[in-house]
Amino acid sequence: MAHPLSPDWLDVPRDANALHQGVWPRSSARADNGGLSFGGVSAEELVAEYGSPLYVVDQAELSERAKNFRDIVQEACERNNTTGSVYYASKALITGHVAQWISAAGLGFDVASGGEMAIALAGGAPAGRLEFQGNNKSEGEIRSALEAGVACIVIDAPIEAQRINAIAAELGLVASVMIRVNTGVHAETHEYLATAREDQKFGLSPEETTALVQDIRGMGHLTFEGLHSHIGSQIFQVEGFVEAATRLMELYLAVIPRHERATLNLGGGFGIAYTEADRPGDLAGIVGQIIDHVGSLARAAGVAVPHLAFEPGRMISGPAGVTLYSVGVTKPVKVHDDDGLEATRLYVSVDGGMSDNARTALYKATYSARIASRESHSEPALVRVVGKHCESGDIVVDAEYLPGDVAPGDIVAVPATGAYCYSLSSNYNALGRPPMVAVHEGGHHLMVAGETVDDILARDRGVSRQPGS
Numbered sequence: 001m002a003h004p005l006s007p008d009w010l011d012v013p014r015d016a017n018a019l020h021q022g023v024w025p026r027s028s029a030r031a032d033n034g035g036l037s038f039g040g041v042s043a044e045e046l047v048a049e050y051g052s053p054l055y056v057v058d059q060a061e062l063s064e065r066a067k068n069f070r071d072i073v074q075e076a077c078e079r080n081n082t083t084g085s086v087y088y089a090s091k092a093l094i095t096g097h098v099a100q101w102i103s104a105a106g107l108g109f110d111v112a113s114g115g116e117m118a119i120a121l122a123g124g125a126p127a128g129r130l131e132f133q134g135n136n137k138s139e140g141e142i143r144s145a146l147e148a149g150v151a152c153i154v155i156d157a158p159i160e161a162q163r164i165n166a167i168a169a170e171l172g173l174v175a176s177v178m179i180r181v182n183t184g185v186h187a188e189t190h191e192y193l194a195t196a197r198e199d200q201k202f203g204l205s206p207e208e209t210t211a212l213v214q215d216i217r218g219m220g221h222l223t224f225e226g227l228h229s230h231i232g233s234q235i236f237q238v239e240g241f242v243e244a245a246t247r248l249m250e251l252y253l254a255v256i257p258r259h260e261r262a263t264l265n266l267g268g269g270f271g272i273a274y275t276e277a278d279r280p281g282d283l284a285g286i287v288g289q290i291i292d293h294v295g296s297l298a299r300a301a302g303v304a305v306p307h308l309a310f311e312p313g314r315m316i317s318g319p320a321g322v323t324l325y326s327v328g329v330t331k332p333v334k335v336h337d338d339d340g341l342e343a344t345r346l347y348v349s350v351d352g353g354m355s356d357n358a359r360t361a362l363y364k365a366t367y368s369a370r371i372a373s374r375e376s377h378s379e380p381a382l383v384r385v386v387g388k389h390c391e392s393g394d395i396v397v398d399a400e401y402l403p404g405d406v407a408p409g410d411i412v413a414v415p416a417t418g419a420y421c422y423s424l425s426s427n428y429n430a431l432g433r434p435p436m437v438a439v440h441e442g443g444h445h446l447m448v449a450g451e452t453v454d455d456i457l458a459r460d461r462g463v464s465r466q467p468g469s
């Protein structure tokens with residue numbers, strides 16, 4: 001029977017050791033001793049070597065997801081007589097290794113700051129495959145992007161067109177630019193994730209866009225590449241994308257001369273499964289429908305089908321990541337449900353929390369978990385996996401059934417943490433960010449070293465010895 005404090009979507013598992021398909025990296029497996037392994041490497045071995053918390057990234061999972069997205073776009077574009085590009089959204093997760101794997105898979109990069117751009121370039125991403133975004137790019141960032149030779153800058157406000165034009169003139173070059181359009185489409189998502197609503201900071205209205213395209217055409221150091229929209233994140237249904245494409249295509253037909261082919265960039269936002277309850281639609285079907293839709297609108301208008309671009313982030317890196325934690329404390333907490341009935345929730349405190357995964361606290365995101373160091377057949381108990389920070393909202397997994405004998409010393413694994421966990425991490429309570437390790441074909445290697453308290457102290461000029469002092 002379901003626990004009275006359990007959310008409706010969470011079923012009591014027949015086996016609280018089982019791994020839900022689509023939530024965990026495909027290489028995840030239980031060994032004979034019951035422990036979990038990823039990419040052929042056991043969780044216990046990883047924690048013994050690198051400590052916990054630990055971000056684990058399955059290299060093959062990430063690379064294959066990137067290639068799969070590229071292939072889906074390419075195939076759908078070919079059948080519509082056009083071409084397509086995929087820019088991986090670096091904000092989801094960018095490190096030198098990720099940049100290498102994404103480049104090798106043939107994708108470009110959407111970078112949203114000078115820092116993301118620097119990591120992508122340092123990791124070997126070709127500058128000509130970078131697209132620079134953001135609603136407040138500094139002049140320094142614009143200059144670095146143009147000097148590096150990025151493929152395109154996505155303009156988010158008219159003043160940016162003037163800034164980019166002036167800097168391009170100084171550098172003696174012509175900058176390719178697009179305009180981010182606020183299509184007004186409300187994606188089916190959490191409010192804070194919706195980035196194409198009317199009352200928010202991103203993009204320009206269709207009317208403002210039309211006027212800005214004219215201005216850009218009159219600027220000697222800009223060349224206009226096309227239109228961009230991003231309607232939100234963690235979207236499962238195709239309708240929002242199709243509606244945004246319809247609105248963007250209307251604008252495209254109004255601003256692009258009929259004999260020209262420009263770019264329509266429809267952003268990212270493709271949803272993934274964080275728990276058994278998440279059922280994302282078939283990716284090839286969703287992306288294919290969007291591209292076919294643009295194709296049929298273009299054919300109906302008698303123009304060439306635009307070059308199409310997408311910016312998936314979490315769809316590529318999210319399911320490739322698992323975070324490993326060590327359990328320090330377990331505590332049954334008696335609470336009363338909505339009907340006043342007393343029930344017990346087992347709090348499982350781990351050695352990380354909102355500093356390595358802010359999404360639950362920030363967006364009420366849902367996650368799942370399993371004991372990774374052993375198998376247990378004790379009765380499933382409803383647990384809440386919490387961190388060690390001084391906030392009652394410091395929750396990693398709000399509700400999950402784990403074997404009821406979960407205990408201090410167990411390693412707990414939380415899947416689907418490859419996107420927006422490391423990139424949103426902090427030093428709250430002076431915890432160092434965890435290390436990140438890649439697993440691949442039975443081997444493992446460090447991707448990013450963990451931060452230590454010494455690293456934190458070294459930046460603090462009130463306590464650290466200055467160089468030479």
Ligand SMILES: Cc1ncc(COP(=O)(O)O)c(C=O)c1O
Pocket residue numbers: 089091092110133195230232233234267268269270311312313314315419
């Ligand atoms: C402009 C833009 N493109 C792409 C993305 C990637 O979104 P997702 O990781 O949901 O695919 C984002 C996310 O915020 C974004 O703002």
